[in-house]
Amino acid sequence: DTAVSQTPKYLVTQMGNDKSIKCEQNLGHDTMYWYKQDSKKFLKIMFSYNNKELIINETVPNRFSPKSPDKAHLNLHINSLELGDSAVYFCASSQLAGTEAFFGQGTRLTVV
Amino acid sequence: EDKVVQSPLSLVVHEGDTVTLNCSYEVTNFRSLLWYKQEKKAPTFLFMLTSSGIEKKSGRLSSILDKKELFSILNITATQTGDSAVYLCAVGNAGGTSYGKLTFGQGTILTVHP
Numbered sequence A: 001d002t003a004v005s006q007t008p009k010y011l012v013t014q015m016g017n018d019k020s021i022k023c024e025q026n027l028g029h030d031t032m033y034w035y036k037q038d039s040k041k042f043l044k045i046m047f048s049y050n051n052k053e054l055i056i057n058e059t060v061p062n063r064f065s066p067k068s069p070d071k072a073h074l075n076l077h078i079n080s081l082e083l084g085d086s087a088v089y090f091c092a093s094s095q096l097a098g099t100e101a102f103f104g105q106g107t108r109l110t111v112v
Numbered sequence B: 001e002d003k004v005v006q007s008p009l010s011l012v013v014h015e016g017d018t019v020t021l022n023c024s025y026e027v028t029n030f031r032s033l034l035w036y037k038q039e040k041k042a043p044t045f046l047f048m049l050t051s052s053g054i055e056k057k058s059g060r061l062s063s064i065l066d067k068k069e070l071f072s073i074l075n076i077t078a079t080q081t082g083d084s085a086v087y088l089c090a091v092g093n094a095g096g097t098s099y100g101k102l103t104f105g106q107g108t109i110l111t112v113h114p
Helices: none
Strands: A004-007 A010-013 A019-025 A031-037 A043-050 A053-057 A064-070 A073-078 A087-094 A107-111 B003-007 B010-014 B019-026 B030-038 B044-049 B055-058 B061-066 B071-076 B085-093 B102-104 B108-113
Touching (some): A004 A087, A019 A107, B003 B085, B003 B102, B010 B019, B019 B108
Parallel strands (some): A010 A107
Antiparallel strands (some): A004 A019, A087 A107
């Protein structure tokens, strides 16, 4: 069983579209994250949820909206996609916020 | 703002060499320091170092944390081509407005030639 799973793995879409990425973890962890990784492999935190509550909201355009229906799921919705949104988006989870996090396989988003 | 700086940014060695990767950090409320290995896909967890565990070892990999000087090193002995990857360091924040945040460094690209 995959511990942290994201769908889809690849997403190619046109500018201006709206898209969602789903994430689920079966580790029983309390904290989930969304990270963006650019072409230079730099991982930047976007959001973090602890028990369905938003605890970290970095300087991210409000076109990005996370939703956590329960503590095992954290989805990311992106409105009005722009070329600069192209990146790999990683979901992760950890038992305790700020400790070892386990990552999903990533979603490679390409905006054309 | 929490900050993590890794050095060197890239390193090329031959099989059998020993390498040392560096990570220095600034964090408002230290919870943990983490090392990850990233090959083609997701980062995979290597070590977590905390105030109560400042040295870790697993096979050819080992890491230490110096909380006074605010740095950590990751050592890899007898390197193999399979060690080629990006190595990421991160710090976890325990409180305040950055509670729960994991801040990553820019990574060290390690290439091991046969």
